Amino acid sequence: MASPPSPYLLPSLILTRTFLLVLLLSQTISSAQSYSNITQGTTLTAGSSISSWLSPSGDFAFGFYPTNAQASLFLVAIWFESTSPKAVVWSANRDAPVRSGSTLQLTSDGRLSLKDEGGNEAWSAGPANASAAAAAVLDSGNVVLTASGGILWQSFDLPTDTLLPGQVLGLGSDLRSQLTDSDFSDGRFELAAQTSGELQLLPLAIPSGNQYDPYWSIDTTDSGFQLVYNESGSIYFALTNGTLLNVTMASVYSTEDFFQRTRLDPDGVFRQYIYPKSGRATGSWSGKWNAVAKVPADICQDLQSDGAGSGTCGFNSYCRSGGDQSEVNCLCPPGYSFIDPERKYKGCDQDFPPSCKRYDPAQFNLIPINNADWPFSDYEHYTNVNEDQCRQYCLEDCLCAVAIFWDEKECWKKKLPLSNGKMGSYINRRALIKVSKSNNTSLLLPSGPVISVVKKERKSLIQIGAVLLGCSGFFNVIFIALIIAKIFGSPRGRSQTFQPQSSIGTGRYGGGGEVCENSVLVHPRGSVAQAFDAEGDSDAGRSS
Structure with a gap:
């Protein structure tokens, strides 16, 4: 009995033979979308009332996106405008956000130019040997520079961490996760369509970006062509012979009923998301971004780097x-x-x-x-x-x-x-x-008496004074008065020893320090423990 086909293979003869035709058709449909033209000289200003341009449907916006609640820093980005929460799908300056007052302009020579609040150009985009007459934000989420009806430059060719339906990832291209959910800068993971033909997920060193061993891959050396997120919502890795390898294994959700995106998330997982369109989606889908598929199935299990690197999470976690x-x-x-x-x-x-x-x-x-x-x-x-x-x-x-x-x-x-x-x-x-x-460092302090004061050796007062600097001011005044009375108020020539009620040692919190009776030790992470007595026993319970 023949073995069942691999779940990654779609051996349909029709799909295989019509693959290039489908790609050509999708490119034609994208190019034929109506443009909401942005003319030369048009300018956006970060933090102003006009800080973005919308696609014809209003589903996508392109312009200045605030990176924090205070709206003090901005990305030049593309995002879903009509969903809640909004979702960034592309950005130009993720490692160098700009401040309020920065501008984005389609210049007279046909380039998109970002200038910071000081007027210095921070980023630009456009064809090297041609001048774009206009720019447009398409309903596909693609931003294009055009001349005579043709596309000279498009954001779809330079993805960051997200792919949208109709977008492809060619050999030599990659997606790079952002660092955290709130930090848009380059992160710790990469989805790479290698020039050798493989599709791989890899952990990266921060900040250099050096690649470690892949934790997921489609091993198609010399035969891989491109990763395709087609208009119907399916995600494939296409081979040079026309074979399509299913990547996410998700059910197909209609792009008529759902907004869709795939994203390499900050945790290193490549997820496919859907969001029900108002009045179109059926079933129990909630009004949020729902993850419907992912690779790998369990990154905790699959990511094993026996060389350098911390793994999926940080060191000691x-x-x-x-x-x-x-x-x-x-x-x-x-x-x-x-x-x-x-x-x-x-x-x-x-x-x-x-x-x-x-x-x-x-x-x-x-x-x-x-x-x-x-x-x-x-x-x-x-x-x-x-x-x-x-x-x-x-x-x-x-x-x-x-x-x-x-x-x-x-x-x-x-x-x-x-x-x-x-x-x-x-x-x-x-x-x-x-x-x-005891879950605190006091257990490592030496026990026993450590201070002896003799009347004739007044230099001991200096040692005591240094210790007392760490105690409360009121306690210091009372304690010093008692010591002076003991030393100067007793008959001359009699030697006395001062024996404290608690041992005084060097605090081991990354730097030297002393403790006093009835004072508290402040742990670097906020926990506290009472000082030990001369026998090394604590008067306090465990710190948390």
Whole structure:
């Protein structure tokens, strides 16, 4: 019995033979759309009442798009104007937004010219050897420069992170994700139609843009032609022999009933979105952008970079996918916090600073997390051990941040930074995360009395004074008065020792500092813990 055909192949003879004809027809339809001409000398101003041009239907706008709620910075962009929320589909200056007062003009020599608020040209577009007579925003979302009815330049040829129906991605072209949902600058992922013929999704180094190993690909070396998002809403990778390889495997949604776009999102997933048009769409679709297909199916599982790079999420974090079309979740393990919660790609940092000089295994626990792993951060491997032994080996090693236990006999020790973290039912391993028992750095402070004051050695007052600078002003006044009374009010020649009620040590928060009795230690991430007494016991509970 013959094996079933690959789900990527559409062997229909009609589709194969008419592929070039369909492309030619779609190009003809796009060219035949009515132009709402923008004449030479027409100017837009960022932040003004006239800051964009609309397509004939009003579905698309081209002009200045604010990058933040304050409308202090602007992109030159194309976006869906009639949807809520609006969706940017193309931009010219994503890495260098301009301020209010900047201008965009179709110049007298037929170029689109962006000038910042100081009058300096920041971007321009147009044909090299011809002058455009007019510009237009088409109902397809394409912006064109035209002369004598022909297109001299179009935004469809220079996509950023999005494709629209009727748009193609030729060999040597790519889509680049934006950095975050609120930061439009170049991001960490790329969809590339390689000149060698493959279509690949790749992680990138920031800020250089160097490519790491692909995490999804259609391996069609020497036979790939172009990625096509056709007018009917289907997405294919076309080969030179006319074969069409389905990319998203989504149901076909009518472009008459739905606005559509495909986007390489900031999390590295290539998603297809639809938005019901007013009064046209049927079914239960809500009035929002609905993700209906994506590749890869699970980026957390598929992205594995055994070389450089942090993986899907940042260093010391892990990736968890909900299994639907929603965004990927990047999470910190217990005892860690995001370096920047608004930019989770930067990863996580320990809530307690590691130190091997004063390391005491008794001050730490290992918290288990099932179905989690950081597969490329190990430096020791043990076999024929049980979980208790695996725990002990990690606790006794100050460099060990995580131990991975597997198959009731395998143990790996891992050190920072942790990379390619992931969680899912496909991972049959247990991660043992090392955390401080108190979850604050006070446990690492030395215990016992550290200050001794002798009457004859008045220079000790300098040491005490330095310590007291960190305490409250009122407490300082009372404490200094008592010390002076003790020293100068007792008989001459008698030696006395001052024994404080709490130990005073060097705070280990990235810089030196002292603590005082009944004062609080302010953790870099906002948690607090009361100072320890002379025996090293805390009067406070765990900080959060």
